[in-house]
Each structure stands twice: as structure tokens, then as C-alpha cells.
Amino acid sequence: MNLDTTHKRVHQGRNIKRLREMLGVKQETLAIELDVTQATVSKLEAKEELEKDMLERIAKVLKIPVEAIENFNDEGALNFVANNFHTSDTATGLTITFNPIDKIVELYTEKEALYERMIKEKNDLIERLLEK
Structure with missing residues (x-):
């Protein structure tokens, strides 16, 4: 029997928490944007796997691709955020990158x-x- 133990299962809730914290978004803020309670956000962050609809809603609020939550790992985490975080305001033409x-x-x-x-x-x- 050949078991592949090198592939770790992604913990989507933990990934949401890490990305949220890296982006400086509080649980309360995410809860308001999702129209749920802060306790619900806490429970979501504890779940290993979330429903696709909820992943999409969270990704939209955090302004990140769903794939970032689904594929986020410690090795690529800082690289992803460092290389992909920026915001643009089309009304003013202002782009902020940090x-x-x-x-x-x-x-x-x-x-x-x-x-x-x-x-x-x-x-x-x-x-x-x-x-x-």
C-alpha cells in the first residue's frame, strides 16, 4: 500500500484567518460585510472546508481570488500577498500598492x-x- 503523506490537506478556515489578518481586516468587519455575527466568522475560521458559496463571498469581501483561500500554504503565503496586494479606485484613478x-x-x-x-x-x- 502506497500512501502519499506529503500532500497536506488545506485548512480553508485557517487560511481565511491568516489572509484576513495579513490584510488587516478584523473579524467584526468581515462579519458585517458578510451579514453574519462575529461568532459565525470565528466558527468559519475553525472549519477545515467551507461551502463554495461562502468561500466566494469571503473572497469578494477580502478582495482576493477564491483560489488564494483554497491553495494558500505557509510557503507561498507571504509571496502571494507581497506580490498581489494592491487596490485601485476607478473613480479617482488612484492605485495603492504596499x-x-x-x-x-x-x-x-x-x-x-x-x-x-x-x-x-x-x-x-x-x-x-x-x-x-
């Missing part, structure tokens, strides 16, 4: 700075309490 990797680094840096401020505030509070 590298999501830069956005991830920016968010990480902001979180790191917040963490450092919190530690400093905690240490300052401890010092004030010890002085009393």
Missing part, C-alpha cells in the same frame, strides 16, 4: 514598543511604591 511584509514588521514594532512602555510603567510604579 508590501504586507512591511506592514507586519510595522505592527510587530508597534507591539514591541507598547510592551516596552508597559514594562517601564510597571517598573516606575514599583519604584514609587517602594519609596513610600
Whole structure:
């Protein structure tokens, strides 16, 4: 018996969550656009496989192809988003392109700075309490 264990099954819900987060879309926002509850979005993100209709609706809201959700994997994830994310406004002719990797680094840096401020505030509070 020859079983192919190299092919991993795609977890569509997890892919939706990853793409949503990479694009900076909150669950609440996606829920509003889909006309469902935030809890429903959370359940969808936990499902391994979603109905084709729901995949199409989510892809439309996130402005990505359905194939991105169906074929998304760790190796191609950053490459896909980095090479394919841009938005255009036909009314103004404005095209905005940014590298999501830069956005991830920016968010990480902001979180790191917040963490450092919190530690400093905690240490300052401890010092004030010890002085009393």
C-alpha cells in the first residue's frame, strides 16, 4: 500500500484567518460585510472546508481570488500577498500598492514598543511604591 503523506490537506478556515489578518481586516468587519455575527466568522475560521458559496463571498469581501483561500500554504503565503496586494479606485484613478511584509514588521514594532512602555510603567510604579 502506497500512501502519499506529503500532500497536506488545506485548512480553508485557517487560511481565511491568516489572509484576513495579513490584510488587516478584523473579524467584526468581515462579519458585517458578510451579514453574519462575529461568532459565525470565528466558527468559519475553525472549519477545515467551507461551502463554495461562502468561500466566494469571503473572497469578494477580502478582495482576493477564491483560489488564494483554497491553495494558500505557509510557503507561498507571504509571496502571494507581497506580490498581489494592491487596490485601485476607478473613480479617482488612484492605485495603492504596499508590501504586507512591511506592514507586519510595522505592527510587530508597534507591539514591541507598547510592551516596552508597559514594562517601564510597571517598573516606575514599583519604584514609587517602594519609596513610600
